[in-house]
Each structure stands twice: as C-alpha cells, then as structure tokens.
Amino acid sequence: YRAMGVRYFGMWNEVDLGGFWAGTADQYVDGIVVPGIRAVRAVCSDCMVLGPELAHVGEVDVWLESILRRMDVVGASFDIYAHHIYNGFGGAIWDGDSFLNALEHRRFVFTRRGFLDVLTEVGHAPGGVPDREVWITETGYRCQPPTDAGEMATQASYYMSVVDEQLAREWYTNSFFYEILDSEDEIDGFGITRRDGSGGYIRKPAFDALRDRIASEPAFSGGPTTQCSDGLDNDGDGFADMADPGCTDPDDDDEYNDPPPPPI
Numbered sequence: 728y729r730a731m732g733v734r735y736f737g738m739w740n741e742v743d744l745g746g747f748w749a750g751t752a753d754q755y756v757d758g759i760v761v762p763g764i765r766a767v768r769a770v771c772s773d774c775m776v777l778g779p780e781l782a783h784v785g786e787v788d789v790w791l792e793s794i795l796r797r798m799d800v801v802g803a804s805f806d807i808y809a810h811h812i813y814n815g816f817g818g819a820i821w822d823g824d825s826f827l828n829a830l831e832h833r834r835f836v837f838t839r840r841g842f843l844d845v846l847t848e849v850g851h852a853p854g855g856v857p858d859r860e861v862w863i864t865e866t867g868y869r870c871q872p873p874t875d876a877g878e879m880a881t882q883a884s885y886y887m888s889v890v891d892e893q894l895a896r897e898w899y900t901n902s903f904f905y906e907i908l909d910s911e912d913e914i915d916g917f918g919i920t921r922r923d924g925s926g927g928y929i930r931k932p933a934f935d936a937l938r939d940r941i942a943s944e945p946a947f948s949g950g951p952t953t954q955c956s957d958g959l960d961n962d963g964d965g966f967a968d969m970a971d972p973g974c975t976d977p978d979d980d981d982e983y984n985d986p987p988p989p990p991i
Contacts, residue, residue: 729771731969732956732977737809737864738763738778743790752793755779760794761803775806780864783812783829788840795849808857810842811865816888826892830863830899860900863889867905870931873916882919883932890940904937955979 728736742748742755750758764776779794781787798804812829820834824841828834831843842861846852868885870878886904893899908928909918919934941947955974960967962982968974972985 729774730976734771734773735775735777735807736763736767737780738776738805740780741782741811742779743781743785743787752790753797756794756797756801756803760798761801764803764805777807777809777862777864778805780809780811782865783810783814783824783842786839788845791842791845792849795845795851799849805859807859808842808846808861809864810861812842812863813866813868815868816885826866826888830892857898861898862901862903863893863899864901864903865905866902867917868933869914870916873909873918873921874929874931878916879931879933883936886919886933886937887940890937890944894944894946953978953980954982 738760739755740747742750742752742759748755760778767774767776779791781790781794810830812826814824814826814829816826818825824834824838828838828841830841832841833839833844840848843852843855843857846857847855851858866889868882870882872878889902889904893902904919906917907920909915909921911922919931919937920928921931923929954961955968955971956977957968960971960982962971962973962985964971964982964985966972967982969977971982973979973982
C-alpha cells in the first residue's frame with residue numbers, strides 16, 4: 728500500500744465491540760498493537776500508526792484507559808490517536824452524551840468519560856491538550872428514511888457542525904465521514920449519495936455542503952497538487968491518480984507518460 732501513497736495505518740477496528748474483538752484490552756495491545764506497530768515501522772519509515780479506533784458507546788472510556796495504560800507499560804505508542812463518534816449536537820440532557828461530551832468532557836460525573844477526559848487522566852493530555860493529533864476516523868448521520876428532506880437537512884447540518892468543532896481545536900486535525908454512498912442494507916441512510924435506480928446517483932445536501940465548505944476554508948487549502956494526487960483524470964484516459972498507468976507515485980506530476988505497450 729505504501730507504493731500507492733498510503734502512509735496511515737489503523738490498528739484494528741472498534742475492539743470495544745464484541746462483533747470485532749473477543750479478547751481483552753491487554754490482549755489487543757499485546758497481540759495486535761505491539762506487533763502491528765513493529766511491522767509498520769520496520770518496512771515504512773515515513774508511515775504513521777493510528778489507534779485505538781474505539782466506538783464511543785458502552786464502557787469505551789474503560790477500554791481506552793486500559794489500552795493506553797497497557798501501552799505505557801510495554802513502551803508502545805500510537806503516532807496519532809483515532810476515535811469514532813456518532814453522537815449528535817445539542818439536544819436535551821436525556822438525549823445522552825453529545826458529540827462534544829464524547830470528544831472532550833463527560834456530561835455528568837456519573838456518565839462515561841469523554842476522550843479527552845481519559846487522555847488527561849492517564850497523563851497523555853498535559854494541560855488538557857492531547858500529546859499528539861486526534862483524528863475522528865468515523866462520524867456521520869443516518870437519514871431515516873434515507874431521502875427524507877428533513878433528515879437530509881439535519882445530516883448536512885451535522886457535517887458542518889463536525890467541521891466547526893475540528894477547526895476550533897488545533898489538536899483535532901482530521902474527520903472521516905461515514906459514508907459516501909448509501910449501503911441500502913440494514914444500516915441504510917448514512918450515505919451522502921444514493922443510487923437513483925436508473926444507473927446514476929443523486930447527491931444529498933450534505934455532499935454539496937461538505938464540498939463547498941472544503942473549498943472555502945483556508946485551513947483546508949494546500950492539499951495535493953500533482954497530477955497523480957489531485958483526483959482528476961488529467962490525460963483523459965479514464966484513469967485518475969495512482970490508477971493511471973502514467974503515475975509512479977503520488978508526487979508524480981505527469982499522468983501522460985504511460986509506459987509503452989508490451990511488444991506482441
């Protein structure tokens with residue numbers, strides 16, 4: 728994957744949910760995190776390891792504390808903290824933890840701790856600031872029904888609120904929205920596009936809102952500009968970036984130099 732420009736590797740997914748991991752926090756660290764970090768760093772000097780990618784439900788704060796304390800014991804560390812938050816914004820007290828409660832501070836002393844709360848308690852957020860970047864690698868809003876006008880408007884508002892909170896914190900540096908396309912299965916409705924039934928697609932308001940916000944925010948400027956990393960089919964051959972035969976790596980600025988066809 729590094730040859731294709733991939734530099735960031737997460738260590739498993741949502742080990743605090745039984746459907747993804749059946750072991751303990753210590754077993755996760757000893758069996759996945761430690762050998763995973765060792766393997767990535769052994770073959771990829773400029774790669775980053777992310778984790779622990781927990782789902783912010785149930786006893787997530789207990790899992791997070793246990794994982795970080797075990798990693799301290801064995802001398803392991805993530806390069807970037809990664810966490811999953813689907814909690815909403817605003818709402819009444821009885822609606823449970825908000826996005827900000829999950830990200831930073833618990834709502835009440837008897838509710839689960841926020842991500843920053845735990846980092847602070849285990850010594851990884853001196854002065855209340857995490858000692859490395861934090862990425863929210865899963866967040867989003869499920870439209871139910873998937874194309875209800877009110878639900879789609881709420882989804883667009885949710886996306887903008889996530890971006891607002893990221894931009895308000897220097898340590899919170901990336902958000903990954905779930906998901907691009909409606910899955911049309913038991914968790915249908917998270918997508919910001921949907922098949923229209925005739926071979927094409929419709930865009931939900933969140934798609935346009937996110938695209939326009941990215942284009943208008945100075946903080947998001949300065950992204951990739953080479954022909955092999957700009958998302959465009961520059962030479963018109965039907966392939967873009969690393970899928971184009973003319974691209975050798977993401978820093979390559981020429982999609983046109985396709986290798987000659989093999990001799991017949």
